[in-house]
Amino acid sequence: MLVLNRQRRRIAVLSLAGLLCLSAGGVSTYGAENNPLGAGAEVVSRGRDLYNETCTVCHGVDGAVGDRAPALGAARSYVRRTDAELFDAVRNGIPGTGMPPTGLAEDDVWRIVAYVRSLRARAADLPTDGDRKNGAALFWGPAECGRCHMVHGRGGLLGPDLSDVAAKLSLRALREALTVPKPHPPKGYEPATITTNGGERISGVLKNRHNFSYQLLSEEGRLHMLSVAEVARVEIADRSLMPADYDRRLSALEFRDLLAYLTRLAR
Amino acid sequence: MRNPNPKLLEVIVAAALWCTAASGQVAYNDLLDPPDQNWLTYGRTYDSQRHSPLHQIDHGNVAGLAPAWIFAVPSGSRLETVPLVVDGVMYISEPNEVHAIDARTGRSIWRWSRESAPPQNVVIERGPNRGVAVLGDLVYVGTPDAHLVALDARTGAQVWQAKVAEVEDGYYSPAAPFAINGKILMGVAAGDYGLNGWLDAYDAKTGERIWRWESIPRPGEPGHESWAGDSWKTGGGGTWLSGSFDPQLNLLYWGIGNPAPDFDGDARLGDNLYTESVVALDADTGKLKWYFQFTPHDVHDWDSVEIPVLIDAPFDGKPRKLLLHADRNGFYYVLDRVTGEFLHGSPFIDKLNWATGLTAEGRPIRVPGVEPTIQGNLVCPSTSGATNWMSPAYNPATGWFYLAVKEGCGISYKAKQEFRPGGFGFMGTGYVESPADPWRMFVRALDPATGKMQWEYEQVGSRHYGAGLVSTAGGLIFAGDDQGFLTALDAATGKPLWHFNNGARISASPITYAVRGKQYVAVAAGSNVVAFALLQPNP
Numbered sequence: 001m002l003v004l005n006r007q008r009r010r011i012a013v014l015s016l017a018g019l020l021c022l023s024a025g026g027v028s029t030y031g032a033e034n035n036p037l038g039a040g041a042e043v044v045s046r047g048r049d050l051y052n053e054t055c056t057v058c059h060g061v062d063g064a065v066g067d068r069a070p071a072l073g074a075a076r077s078y079v080r081r082t083d084a085e086l087f088d089a090v091r092n093g094i095p096g097t098g099m100p101p102t103g104l105a106e107d108d109v110w111r112i113v114a115y116v117r118s119l120r121a122r123a124a125d126l127p128t129d130g131d132r133k134n135g136a137a138l139f140w141g142p143a144e145c146g147r148c149h150m151v152h153g154r155g156g157l158l159g160p161d162l163s164d165v166a167a168k169l170s171l172r173a174l175r176e177a178l179t180v181p182k183p184h185p186p187k188g189y190e191p192a193t194i195t196t197n198g199g200e201r202i203s204g205v206l207k208n209r210h211n212f213s214y215q216l217l218s219e220e221g222r223l224h225m226l227s228v229a230e231v232a233r234v235e236i237a238d239r240s241l242m243p244a245d246y247d248r249r250l251s252a253l254e255f256r257d258l259l260a261y262l263t264r265l266a267r
Numbered sequence: 268m269r270n271p272n273p274k275l276l277e278v279i280v281a282a283a284l285w286c287t288a289a290s291g292q293v294a295y296n297d298l299l300d301p302p303d304q305n306w307l308t309y310g311r312t313y314d315s316q317r318h319s320p321l322h323q324i325d326h327g328n329v330a331g332l333a334p335a336w337i338f339a340v341p342s343g344s345r346l347e348t349v350p351l352v353v354d355g356v357m358y359i360s361e362p363n364e365v366h367a368i369d370a371r372t373g374r375s376i377w378r379w380s381r382e383s384a385p386p387q388n389v390v391i392e393r394g395p396n397r398g399v400a401v402l403g404d405l406v407y408v409g410t411p412d413a414h415l416v417a418l419d420a421r422t423g424a425q426v427w428q429a430k431v432a433e434v435e436d437g438y439y440s441p442a443a444p445f446a447i448n449g450k451i452l453m454g455v456a457a458g459d460y461g462l463n464g465w466l467d468a469y470d471a472k473t474g475e476r477i478w479r480w481e482s483i484p485r486p487g488e489p490g491h492e493s494w495a496g497d498s499w500k501t502g503g504g505g506t507w508l509s510g511s512f513d514p515q516l517n518l519l520y521w522g523i524g525n526p527a528p529d530f531d532g533d534a535r536l537g538d539n540l541y542t543e544s545v546v547a548l549d550a551d552t553g554k555l556k557w558y559f560q561f562t563p564h565d566v567h568d569w570d571s572v573e574i575p576v577l578i579d580a581p582f583d584g585k586p587r588k589l590l591l592h593a594d595r596n597g598f599y600y601v602l603d604r605v606t607g608e609f610l611h612g613s614p615f616i617d618k619l620n621w622a623t624g625l626t627a628e629g630r631p632i633r634v635p636g637v638e639p640t641i642q643g644n645l646v647c648p649s650t651s652g653a654t655n656w657m658s659p660a661y662n663p664a665t666g667w668f669y670l671a672v673k674e675g676c677g678i679s680y681k682a683k684q685e686f687r688p689g690g691f692g693f694m695g696t697g698y699v700e701s702p703a704d705p706w707r708m709f710v711r712a713l714d715p716a717t718g719k720m721q722w723e724y725e726q727v728g729s730r731h732y733g734a735g736l737v738s739t740a741g742g743l744i745f746a747g748d749d750q751g752f753l754t755a756l757d758a759a760t761g762k763p764l765w766h767f768n769n770g771a772r773i774s775a776s777p778i779t780y781a782v783r784g785k786q787y788v789a790v791a792a793g794s795n796v797v798a799f800a801l802l803q804p805n806p
Contacts, residue, residue, distance in 0.1 A: 065642045065643070066642075068641075069641060070641040070642055070643070070680060070682070071642070071643075074643075075699055076643060076678070076680050076696075076697070076699055077680060077694075077696050077697030077698065077699070078696075079682050079684050079696055094683055095683075096683050097682075097683045182702065183702055183703040183704075184702075184703075184705060187728070187730065208728065209727060209728050210726075210727050210728050210750055210752065211724075211725075211726070211727045211752075211754070211763060211766070212752075212763075212766055
């Protein structure tokens with residue numbers, strides 16, 4: 001019954017909105033499945049400003065967790081995923097919760113929707129501003145990213161290939177990879193030193209391990225496949241080799257440029 | 268037309284009758300006391316101990332175990348089927364499909380498949396399917412559109428089907444059906460969609476429903492007061508795994524799933540009976556004899572469907588009929604299965620932050636604030652639980668209880684959500700595994716009376732659930748993991764004695780059986796069923 005009532009109310013609101021729009025001579029975008037304003041950089045940028053002005057009494061700035069409301073761009077489960085569902089929540093609030101109707105104009109609601117969606121989008125969908133050429137120079141030079149990471153066949157072997165990183169990670173995840181230390185090294189990239197029964201010490205990253213065997217890529221780029229019976233000692237580091245202080249290691253401008261380069265790495 | 272030879276006709280009829288009697292017949296007495304070579308129910312025996320008296324494969328020779336055959340299920344993806352074996356014939360299932368296989372050679376005997384009805388329904392492909400039941404000449408399977416289907420064990424011909432629930436409502440039936448004397452029990456998956464669950468008993472011969480027990484009490488029924496307002500209408504309480512049975516007491520023991528919405532407890536204040544409970548039901552009538560609720564007012568989606576293991580053993584110096592249950596909430600419980608009395612409870616994981624212990628009645632002493640929030644909150648164990656659908660085992664020789672264990676925490680969130688009929692998620696948001704506490708998987712042996720750990724074996728590198736366990740009189744525990752390894756452990760020490768990389772995630776529980784005096788161990792891995800035996804030329 002609850003649902004029927006809600007549907008009826010929605011239909012009534014829709015009809016009313018439709019009538020109002022008709023009488024005003026415009027076309028309502030209310031109830032549209034997809035954002036009529038699209039997801040262009042300008043729409044997102046304006047949406048971000050509107051969000052930070054309107055929503056941060058409860059939600060956190062730039063989509064982070066707030067004092068009274070959840071993060072809108074973190075790695076978590078979401079109930080509202082589509083443009084239409086987000087529009088409904090921003091425009092009408094969420095009954096029974098602290099989320100109020102915003103009272104914003106339809107276009108501004110869509111701008112906020114575009115921004116919230118951008119928080120969850122892949123980095124390549126929203127490449128950031130900056131000097132990407134300088135970003136590339138930093139990547140292969142002083143930032144030393146290329147020592148461990150490969151891009152289109154050039155670079156090091158110990159870290160993940162970044163040729164397509166902007167298509168795989170959200171902007172937020174990409175930013176966090178550069179600035180927030182991981183609590184554990186990711187599977188396949190655990191730094192380790194193995195001492196064999198013969199006394200040989202091999203350092204590198206563990207591509208895989210189980211109770212019975214190790215697959216280690218050495219710093220020299222050689223693969224070592226060892227059964228546990230061939231191994232005297234294994235030391236596995238609890239920290240990733242990936243530095244997570246690029247926002248401090250680099251200047252603000254340099255960090256911006258590095259991100260501009262990385263957010264364009266998509267095949 | 269020549270007259271048929273009456274003598275010959277007599278011989279043919281007699282032969283046909285003999286064949287009918289001999290081929291694949293499983294009497295109720297067989298289920299009560301299964302022949303050593305067979306695996307006739309989900310947990311092998313009604314007590315769900317998953318222990319086999321076979322001992323041809325033992326400590327001394329298990330190192331020589333090798334694949335005997337592989338049966339590929341072409342449309343399979345991640346099988347969760349627990350194979351049954353009846354006198355050399357193996358029955359396996361996946362959603363809407365059953366195969367009969369020569370258990371000695373892996374050769375197909377028959378395949379049955381069906382389309383869910385109505386085919387346009389959005390939820391028809393819901394899986395997995397966890398296996399079949401056998402009784403008489405019939406093989407029984409639940410379907411993604413919530414039917415119970417009976418097949419002729421010799422040909423796969425469909426004999427009858429019964430509707431367990433309305434598929435349009437969003438129900439499906441992933442559990443292996445459970446056969447007792449003249450009845451087949453079948454439950455439903457329901458909880459995450461705000462659908463109320465039940466357990467049904469059907470006439471094994473006709474498919475006619477004999478009784479239904481509903482896991483969410485209706486107005487006027489005992490337990491209804493544990494639901495605020497109308498919240499019971501979308502209360503959940505699925506029955507998505509099999510159960511156990513004590514024929515002497517004539518009681519069925521069934522684990523009940525989560526309340527809905529899973530993470531938003533504000534929407535359903537109260538204890539929310541009989542979710543997150545084990546219930547003891549009269550097998551003749553389906554009437555509730557007793558219940559024990561592990562997690563009252565659960566907000567972590569910790570379904571209590573984990574298979575109850577029944578043992579008769581001394582407790583506090585007195586012989587008792589016990590029920591052992593390791594719950595997804597991280598506590599191990601010992602109950603008196605005659606009365607439901609709580610006898611013991613203790614954590615079987617190290618990382619448990621939501622309760623400081625259990626009261627004398629077995630009710631959790633909660634740590635305030637460890638619940639989902641809109642900002643996200645650390646909960647240990649995570650929603651995926653300290654254990655889950657993978658069956659535990661009991662070995663009468665060591666006297667220990669063995670189980671698959673997960674250590675790890677999650678970040679749990681909640682949000683207001685409105686119920687939408689038709690099988691749509693009604694979880695009140697969800698959780699992510701905590702990056703700071705990634706999954707670690709173990710096999711652990713517990714003393715059943717005290718819950719004290721006897722040994723543990725870490726499945727190094729595993730970060731997802733793998734398989735349940737099988738115990739053998741050869742002194743072995745077989746365990747599978749998400750990396751595809753089937754491993755034989757010494758039941759006394761936990762030491763790995765043999766392993767094989769199946770190349771695909773193992774998500775089901777292994778079994779063991781024998782054909783013509785040769786013992787096999789079989790497990791579903793990825794889309795294959797693989798059988799192992801001591802190395803010798805294949806027939």
